[in-house]
Each structure stands twice: as structure tokens, then as C-alpha cells.
Amino acid sequence: MRYILAMMMAVVLALPARADVEITEVVSPGGITAWLVEEPSIPFTAMELRFRGGASLDAPGKRGATNLMTGLLEEGAADMDARAFARALEGLAASFSYDVGDDALAVSARFLTENRDAAVELLRASLLEPAFDPEAVERVRQQVLTGLLSDEKNPEELAARAFDKLAYGDHPYGTSYTGTVDSVSALTRDDLVAAHDAVLAKDRLYVGVVGDITPEELGPLLDELLGDLPEVGAPLPEMAEVDIPGxxxxxxxxxxxxxxxxxxxxxxxxxxxxxxxxxxxxxxxxxxxxxxxxxxxxxxxxxxxxxxxxxxxxxxxxxxxxxxxxxxxxxxxxxxxxxxxxxxxxxxxxxxxxxxxxxxxxxxxxxxxxxxxxxxARIMVGMQMLxxxxxxxxxxxxxxxxxxxxxxxxxxxxxxxxxxxxxxxxxxxxxxxxxxxxx
Amino acid sequence: MTRLRAVTALIAALLPLAAWAQSEANENVTTFELDNGMQVVVVEDHRAPVVTHMLWYKAGSADEPKGASGVAHFLEHLLFKATDNMDAGEFSATVAANGGRDNAFTSYDYTAYYQRVAADRLGLMMKMEADRMENLLLTPENIETERDVIIEERNQRTENNPQALFGEQMNAAQYLNHRYGVPIIGWMHEMRTLDLEDALSFYDIYYSPNNAVLVVAGDVDPEEVRELAETHYGVIPAEPDLPERLRTEEPPQTAARRVIFRDARVAQPYVSRSYIAPERDAGAQEEAAALTILAEILGGGTTSYLAEKLQFDTRVAVYSGAFYRGNSLDATTFDLVVVPGPDVSLQEAEDAMDAALVSFMEEGIDAEQLERIKLQLRAQQIYARDDADGVANRYGAALTSGLTVEDVQAWPDVLQAVTEEDIMAAAASVLRPEGSVTGWLTKPVEAVQ
The missing domain is CATH 3.30.830.10 (Metalloenzyme, LuxS/M16 peptidase-like)
Known part of the structure; x- marks a missing residue:
């Protein structure tokens, strides 16, 4: 009996720490859903937004449009040019990052409780009123082109591109979402506006929030931030046919x-x-x-x-x-x-x-x-998308x-x-x- | 140099690392020392039932004997082999079997080992870590195989990467007499000769409690940590022959140097400039604080001075940046990088960078920009409370690089106290051509039109 007891003790002791995360679903007055974990111990909030489809929604012949568009979201909005926007963000000590991939456009934000409303207003401007100022477009385009040139000499990138082409053929997964030198060079401001309209819409939006904020505060904030997004974006991609020969x-x-x-x-x-x-x-x-x-x-x-x-x-x-x-x-x-x-x-x-x-x-x-x-916040958004x-x-x-x-x-x-x-x-x-x- | 993943302090090159060393009174830090001289730092964060257990040794690549470059990092790998009490691989397997993760990393001034695991496994982690401080049991086969692994690691990080090869040459030119001029992972020809004796002689001297800093962060009670640390580490005797940590010092640097590195794999040429610069010293962090803020002002992003001059007012650059890493036992560097735009030559990019530095010295500091930077530094202290591991890393790196707990805790206030005059004085003192290396990373001659 002592042996069995010892075995059971061992089992109990070996139980891993449980992730104790209490999630509340918040639906804003305007109908936007978010998952929230309240964490009032530190006076800031982390927010993750994701728009399904991401760069796979590039229009035909416009490969790289969503990626370039995403790079421009922090390069000026409303009446602010890129530097005014950056100064405003620094002045709030908030941070916003915008990232895109094959399956989603992701926005990660963190902001202090003490100036939350101002930070949310700035984030809203970047998402809903991006300037796509021609000068900024050229500047970011050059950065993207620089990256594309580097990719051509990077063994990891070369391998990934060859594999994707082999496996996915004509599906968007078959090419890099950063586009090619030719496709990116040819993108116009209109293409970026079109990519913005295609991707940033409520019907593919997922929201996760963790931090010093209550459900009552979050509801109106969601409407303020995201309420003016269009209801519907471009049709989501088809499934890819995976064909990998040995x-x-x-x-x-x-x-x-x-x-x-x-x-x-x-x-x-x-x-x-x-x-x-x-x-x-x-x-x-x-x-x-x-x-x-x-x-x-x-x-x-x-x-x-x-x-x-x-x-x-x-x-x-x-x-x-x-x-x-x-x-x-x-x-x-x-x-x-x-x-x-x-x-x-x-x-x-x-x-x-x-x-x-x-x-x-x-x-x-x-x-x-x-x-x-x-x-x-990121884990909660991933759960919702699945x-x-x-x-x-x-x-x-x-x-x-x-x-x-x-x-x-x-x-x-x-x-x-x-x-x-x-x-x-x-x-x-x-x-x-x-x-x-x-x- | 981590044992597994590609996270490195080696190549600052193009990464906009904002290495903010921050601290604040309410980040729940307790420190004490064991009788055998081992320093202990406890960072409490009770939001999740997990703990990070880190053991930092005050021994890095800059402490290696001549001719054995890479041995600090090689030994880091070998610490996952057998001890008197454990089989090779058993350490990591045990951590994994307890649902945890473990790894290690080596830098110029330190080598650190860590595990992240459920908080109630802390004692087991200490038991195993204390065991391999004392009882490492290496075989010639370990040496042979693991040496192949570190050579493949160098292949992956450096030989396959022209930016890393260029960075090595820049560093070697920057340091005339100090070991920081030798790469952490080692020169390939010396790595090939590392043997059992190289590894063991480094281990015997430096892997000692009086040369170590224990950092525990997470859901723990400082008293409980003290009891466990005394049980597991407290019984190991101090190393009486631990040498004082003196490296060969730099002479005055009196000549501007130039490095041109050509490689067919270079897609995007760029200009890099480094200046020999003072580091953070115990009780004297003011100049380092000024340089930390100077790097932000000059090259900390969209609103920085170099971005203004080289990316907005003109299109000389597609990217520019400034970097300073004050956490270093001996003299560090202040670095600039400029990636030229299309149809801009490296010479034009370099000239524009130098012209911008001249105009900066004439114009001085934008007071609003300085205030925004200080505000962000203050906010970092709030955000840092969400990252107990970040706090743990900051203490570990500082305490193994010649700083004290008091220095770490004073640092935010030292940063806030920096004045415009301090920054300009530091800039004038550090941005001297005689202390600089200017590097071009570019394509082979025949490929350049």
C-alpha cells in the first residue's frame, strides 16, 4: 500500500501548473465582440486585433499590396504626416505595431490607463484614416524593395519560396506576401486603398484585450475604435490544393x-x-x-x-x-x-x-x-479565429x-x-x- | 550565443534593439548573498504559478585564455552532458519531463543557464544546477561531437551570414588590445582545436559560487528561495583561487580605421560606424545614461535626428539607426548604421551621415524630443512590470558586468537626470574620428558597376 500511495503522490506532484485565465466575452453596444481578461494590477492595457485573410487577399497582379499597405498604417493618418504621427505616439508612451501574414493582418497595441482615450483615438486614426501620403508610400516602398533584394541572397528565404511554390502552386500561399520587385514597384496609391478596403472589415475581425480595463469601459471603446469599419471586406481565399511530390x-x-x-x-x-x-x-x-x-x-x-x-x-x-x-x-x-x-x-x-x-x-x-x-491577448485572438x-x-x-x-x-x-x-x-x-x- | 535558438547579442547590426535597462522601486526585488559569496536576486511576480530560475556566471568570452577563443561558449554546450549524478542529456530531459523549458547563453562578460518551469519545481532546478556547477563529467567523445555542433553553429550564425562576418571584422578593428575584439563564438581555426583540457580549466576556475549570481523570478517567496539556495548552492565551497577580473585594457585610440568587407552574398550594401565608448560603471553611470539617450535622439526611429536628415529631408537612406549598449564590464561601442537608398553610393551615404553629425553638434538638442524620450523611459517602468523575466535578465546582466543592485535600481533616476549639456558633452567626447571604425559592407569589385 505504501508503494501505491507513493505512486499517487508522485502523480499529484507531477501535475503541471494550470493556466488560470478568466475570460469574459464583451459585446459592444455596436455589436463588436472581444474577449477580455481583466488585470488591474498594472496600469496599462494590451490589445490584439486580427483581420482574417491578411495578405492572401491581394488582388490579382497586386502581390505585395496588403504588405505595403500594412507598412503604411504607422506612416501618417488623419491630418498627421509620418513624423507627426510618431511624435504623437511617443508623447503618449503607447506602442502600436502592425503586422501582416498569409492568414491575417494583426495589430498589437499597448497603452497606459492614464491616457487611454487619446491612445485609442490615435490607433483609430491609423486604422480608419491612414494617409497613404505619396511621399510615405515611396519611402516605405523602398524599404520593402530593400528587403526583397536581401531575400534573394538569403538561403532560408530562397528555400521557403521554392518550397511554397512547389507545394501551393497558384494559391496565394504559393508566393511570398511581400511581393516581387516588379509587383511592388508597380503598386499605386489606389491599390493600397483597395487593399485596405479588402482587409480591414468587421466581418473578419477578432479582438483580445488584457489589462487594466473593465467590460463596461471596453464596450464603448470598441465602438469608438472600430465602429466605423466597413461591415464586409473582400471574399476570403479558397482552400489551397497541397501537392508535394517526394x-x-x-x-x-x-x-x-x-x-x-x-x-x-x-x-x-x-x-x-x-x-x-x-x-x-x-x-x-x-x-x-x-x-x-x-x-x-x-x-x-x-x-x-x-x-x-x-x-x-x-x-x-x-x-x-x-x-x-x-x-x-x-x-x-x-x-x-x-x-x-x-x-x-x-x-x-x-x-x-x-x-x-x-x-x-x-x-x-x-x-x-x-x-x-x-x-x-494574442492567445485569445488565436482561439477565436479557430x-x-x-x-x-x-x-x-x-x-x-x-x-x-x-x-x-x-x-x-x-x-x-x-x-x-x-x-x-x-x-x-x-x-x-x-x-x-x-x- | 544560445544553445538552441538564434537570439544573439553578437550582431547588433540592423536590429533596432532598444536595450532599455530599467528598474523601479515597486518591481518587487529582494537581494541577498550566501555565505560562500553567491549573490541572489529574487523578483516576485505572483500572477501565474511559474518561475524562471537563472544562474549567471561572471565568465564570458572576454575571460578566455589566448588561443582558446570560443571555449566559454563551448563549455556552455558541454554543461548539458553528464555529471557524476546525471547522464548526458538528463538535465534537459528532466526539465522537459517536468513541463519546463531550459536553455543557456554566452556573451562577452557572462554565461547564463536558465529554466522556466512550474513554481513548485524550483528546488529540483537548483539541485540539478548546483550539481553541474561541481560535478561535470566530460568524455573525449563529448568533445568531438559537440565541437562539430558549435562549428555548425558558427556556420549557421556567421559563415553563412555576410553581415555577421562584417561585424566580426569591425569589432576586431575597433579593439586594439581588448578581448572584445574576438567573437564570442570564437575564431573558426581556434574552435577546431578546443579540447577537454581547455574546457575543464575554464570550468574549474570560473564555475564557482563566489563567481555566480542566482536570479529567480516568478511566483516565489524570497525566504523560501533563500532556504532552497542555502540547501543546494550554500554547501558548495567558494573557489579560493578565483582571479580578479582584469582584462588587457585598450590604449588610447588615436587613428580612424576603415574596414571594407566584400561578399557576393551581399544584397544590400550599408555603412556602419562604431566609436569606442565608456560603459556603465558602478556608482558612475551618468555618461552612459547620456549616451543611452543620445542613441535615441540620433537614431531611435522615425522621429530621430538621422532619420530626419537622411530619410525625410533627403532620400539618402532607406534606414538609419544608432545603438549603444552600456551594460558591459569594459569599454563598449556607440554604433551608427546607414543603409543607402537606390542610386546612393556608400561614399555618399557616409558623407551624409557625417554631415548630419556635424549639424547635430551645431544645432544641439530638441527639448521636446528629449522630454518625449524621458516620458517613454518612465512608461517603460510600468510596462516592465508585465515582464518578470525581463527584470531577471536585467539584473543578471548588470551584476555580471561590474554593476551592483544599487546601480540597477538607480539607473531610471540617472536617466531622468540627464541634461541637454550632458548629452552634448558625451557626444563631443565619444564621436571622435580617432576612436572610430567606419565599415562598408559591399559586393565584390567585379559585381559593382
Missing amino acids: GVTVIDFETPQSVALFGQPGMAQKDPDFFAATVLNQVLGGGSFESRLMNEVREKRGLTYGVYSYLVPRDYAATYMGRVASANDRIEEAIAVIRDEWAKAASEGVTEDELRDAKTYLTGAYPLRFDGNAPI GLPIDYIATRNEMVEAVTMDDVKRVADELLDPDGLHFVVVGQPEGLETGPLPE
Whole structure:
């Protein structure tokens, strides 16, 4: 009996810290919904806004328009030019950042309680009355073009672009949302206004707020900030058809270390098996030192500084990706080891110990994400975009715990496709060439 | 140099790092010292039941012996191998099995190890961290394999990155006699020769309680931290032979230097300028505070002086910035960068930068701009309370770089007390051609039209 008691004690002690986050849904008088966590202990508020669709809503032939438009939101609004806007923001000690990606345009703001109304007014002006002043357009356009030139000499970017083109073809995911030198050079102010109208609309808006603010204060603030947005934006993108043939693509680039990006079709986050796939990935290449890839490629053989795999469940396609970098004369071996591990996991699944450790890690690491107002606001917006229930945080770890050996084995068998992996290698890899996977 | 992720203090190059060292009275900091000389800092944040446990050693790449560059960082990797009580990899596996994350990083002046985990696991973290301070057990195989890993790390961070290679050359030209001129990760030819003895001799001297700072941040009680620290770390004897931390010093710098680095992988050429500059010193942080604000005034964003002159009044640059990192044991640098716009040559960009510096020295400070910067510094103290790990990092880096708890806590007031005269005096003293290196990162000659 003492033994059993000791076992139970151990289990209780090993329970991870629970993320204790109390979310309130606030609906403004004007009908805008936000998720709120009140945190009055520090006199500021973090706010995260996201507009679904993001840069994938670029009009045909206007690749890069949403990205350039987003870059201009902080470059002047209402009667302020870029410098007047920046001075106003500094004078409030607030910070706003505007970011865009394939699936969303994101706005992250933080502002002090003492001048909240003024900060919200400034944020509103940037979102609803951006100036798109021709001088600012040219200045930011040059910054974007500078970045595009750098991308052409960056092995990681070269690999990502080649892989995306291969996997997604004509879907917006198949090209970089930053556009090309030609497309960005040709964008007009009208294109930016059109991109703004397409993306910033209420029918695709998600809001998360954490900080020193009550539901009663937040409601009117939401209407003040976002009430004048148009109701409807451009139609959202179609699902992408993911087509990844097994094989190798070598992109010749003179540099000592080859960078390889590899992948295959993945799994949507809404799939009932997503947690099983997450556990599987944690074991295979989830980024910790304990993963099989890290252990085999780095710890045992010293072939790389870092190797990892990751599920990429985007809104309109899902892939399962990985990344490794090794000296040109060692990358072939690194890739061979990765393929072996992929095949081994596909046929054998994981061990009981690995399953247990992965679950402990995933459940224990989850509460560590809630470390500040802004991270919590971001997590809440992500939950809303996935359609998760408001009490999800409290139940998420139970879903991880519920994953069984059979689940992982079945998902490994169904998901992992060692012969369907495609490796894009940028560098001068010895012993590798474009074509089918080596025997 | 982190063990896993690409976060680095090495390449300040194009990143607009606002390295605000901030502090304030109500950030719930308790400090004390153990009998064996180990310093302890506790930062309380009870909003979530998690803790960050960090152990900082006052030993970084600038403390390495000649010929063994990179050994501080190599040893950081090796600390995840076996001890008398744990197998290789068991440390991280145990942290992970407790739902935590762990990693480590090396800089010029310090090496730090940290874990972030549920607050009730603090004792276990201390037990394991204390164990590897004393009981590291390295094999020749560890050395062979892990040396390959750090070489691949250098490949990834530096050899594959012309900006990083350029930064190394700039630094090497800046420091005539100080170890800061050698890269943290090491020169490749010396990394290849690092051996067991290099690692162990560094470990034996520097990995000692009287050379360490423990920082614990999160949902903890200072008294409880003290008891745990005494149990796990307090039993380790102090190292009696710990040397005083003296590095070879810089002589007066009397000649402007120029570095031209060419690489076919350069897509966007730029001009970089660094000046040798004083660092924050214990009890004397005033000039460093003035330089901190000077960097904001000159190159802290859209409203800065260089942006005004080079990006708005003219289109010389697509980007400009100024950087100063005062947290350093010995002399640091004040850096400028200008990325020229289309059809602007590096010479034109450099000339415009120098002309802007001249006009700045003549015009002096915009009082409203200074007030806005100070306001933001005050607001940073409010925002910083949302980031206990940031507070922990600030104390750890300061206390391993020659500063005291009092210096860290006085810093916000020192910043607020900076006057226009202080800033102009610091600018006049630091922005001297004789103390500078001017660098061009550019394409090979044949590629330049």
C-alpha cells in the first residue's frame, strides 16, 4: 500500500501548473465582440486585433499590396504626416505595431490607463484614416524593395519560396506576401486603398484585450475604435490544393552551409487527431533536445546546430515541415538520418516512455505561454479565429492527456509519408542533386 | 550565443534593439548573498504559478585564455552532458519531463543557464544546477561531437551570414588590445582545436559560487528561495583561487580605421560606424545614461535626428539607426548604421551621415524630443512590470558586468537626470574620428558597376 500511495503522490506532484485565465466575452453596444481578461494590477492595457485573410487577399497582379499597405498604417493618418504621427505616439508612451501574414493582418497595441482615450483615438486614426501620403508610400516602398533584394541572397528565404511554390502552386500561399520587385514597384496609391478596403472589415475581425480595463469601459471603446469599419471586406481565399511530390530540389548558392527545408502534407488544427499529431511531432522533431531528430542528427552525430519539425496548420492549407542546416559536405548525411527517422516513426509510432514524456512536456509548457498581458491577448485572438470555446484553456491539457498509444500509432501511419517528403536544399550540397529522393 | 535558438547579442547590426535597462522601486526585488559569496536576486511576480530560475556566471568570452577563443561558449554546450549524478542529456530531459523549458547563453562578460518551469519545481532546478556547477563529467567523445555542433553553429550564425562576418571584422578593428575584439563564438581555426583540457580549466576556475549570481523570478517567496539556495548552492565551497577580473585594457585610440568587407552574398550594401565608448560603471553611470539617450535622439526611429536628415529631408537612406549598449564590464561601442537608398553610393551615404553629425553638434538638442524620450523611459517602468523575466535578465546582466543592485535600481533616476549639456558633452567626447571604425559592407569589385 505504501508503494501505491507513493505512486499517487508522485502523480499529484507531477501535475503541471494550470493556466488560470478568466475570460469574459464583451459585446459592444455596436455589436463588436472581444474577449477580455481583466488585470488591474498594472496600469496599462494590451490589445490584439486580427483581420482574417491578411495578405492572401491581394488582388490579382497586386502581390505585395496588403504588405505595403500594412507598412503604411504607422506612416501618417488623419491630418498627421509620418513624423507627426510618431511624435504623437511617443508623447503618449503607447506602442502600436502592425503586422501582416498569409492568414491575417494583426495589430498589437499597448497603452497606459492614464491616457487611454487619446491612445485609442490615435490607433483609430491609423486604422480608419491612414494617409497613404505619396511621399510615405515611396519611402516605405523602398524599404520593402530593400528587403526583397536581401531575400534573394538569403538561403532560408530562397528555400521557403521554392518550397511554397512547389507545394501551393497558384494559391496565394504559393508566393511570398511581400511581393516581387516588379509587383511592388508597380503598386499605386489606389491599390493600397483597395487593399485596405479588402482587409480591414468587421466581418473578419477578432479582438483580445488584457489589462487594466473593465467590460463596461471596453464596450464603448470598441465602438469608438472600430465602429466605423466597413461591415464586409473582400471574399476570403479558397482552400489551397497541397501537392508535394517526394524528391529533392537543389538551389545552387555559394555558401559554406546548406540550408534544407523539408515537408509533406499536414493536418488541419480542427482535425480531431490534431493533438495526437502534436504529440507525435513533439517526439519526432518538436524542437526540444529530447526529440528523435535532435538526438540523432545533433547529439549523436554533431551534424547540425539545430534540426526540428513542425506542423503548419494554416487557414487554407496544412503542411508538416522541418528544417536543418549542415556544412555542404555533411548535409547529405543529415538528410538521410532525417528520412530514416521519418520512416521509423511512420512504421513503429512512439514508445510508451516517449508518449508520456511528450505529454508531460506539452501540458507543462502550456501554462508558460501565458506570461504577460500581450501574449494572453494574442492567445485569445488565436482561439477565436479557430472557433474554440471560451473555456478552452482550462480543458486543453485534458485533451492532450487523452491521446493514447493507439492514436499516435494510427496518426503516425496515416500522416507520415517518408517517400513523399520533399527537401529543398539551398547551398552547394555534396552528393545531392535535383530529382527523386536518393535510394 | 544560445544553445538552441538564434537570439544573439553578437550582431547588433540592423536590429533596432532598444536595450532599455530599467528598474523601479515597486518591481518587487529582494537581494541577498550566501555565505560562500553567491549573490541572489529574487523578483516576485505572483500572477501565474511559474518561475524562471537563472544562474549567471561572471565568465564570458572576454575571460578566455589566448588561443582558446570560443571555449566559454563551448563549455556552455558541454554543461548539458553528464555529471557524476546525471547522464548526458538528463538535465534537459528532466526539465522537459517536468513541463519546463531550459536553455543557456554566452556573451562577452557572462554565461547564463536558465529554466522556466512550474513554481513548485524550483528546488529540483537548483539541485540539478548546483550539481553541474561541481560535478561535470566530460568524455573525449563529448568533445568531438559537440565541437562539430558549435562549428555548425558558427556556420549557421556567421559563415553563412555576410553581415555577421562584417561585424566580426569591425569589432576586431575597433579593439586594439581588448578581448572584445574576438567573437564570442570564437575564431573558426581556434574552435577546431578546443579540447577537454581547455574546457575543464575554464570550468574549474570560473564555475564557482563566489563567481555566480542566482536570479529567480516568478511566483516565489524570497525566504523560501533563500532556504532552497542555502540547501543546494550554500554547501558548495567558494573557489579560493578565483582571479580578479582584469582584462588587457585598450590604449588610447588615436587613428580612424576603415574596414571594407566584400561578399557576393551581399544584397544590400550599408555603412556602419562604431566609436569606442565608456560603459556603465558602478556608482558612475551618468555618461552612459547620456549616451543611452543620445542613441535615441540620433537614431531611435522615425522621429530621430538621422532619420530626419537622411530619410525625410533627403532620400539618402532607406534606414538609419544608432545603438549603444552600456551594460558591459569594459569599454563598449556607440554604433551608427546607414543603409543607402537606390542610386546612393556608400561614399555618399557616409558623407551624409557625417554631415548630419556635424549639424547635430551645431544645432544641439530638441527639448521636446528629449522630454518625449524621458516620458517613454518612465512608461517603460510600468510596462516592465508585465515582464518578470525581463527584470531577471536585467539584473543578471548588470551584476555580471561590474554593476551592483544599487546601480540597477538607480539607473531610471540617472536617466531622468540627464541634461541637454550632458548629452552634448558625451557626444563631443565619444564621436571622435580617432576612436572610430567606419565599415562598408559591399559586393565584390567585379559585381559593382
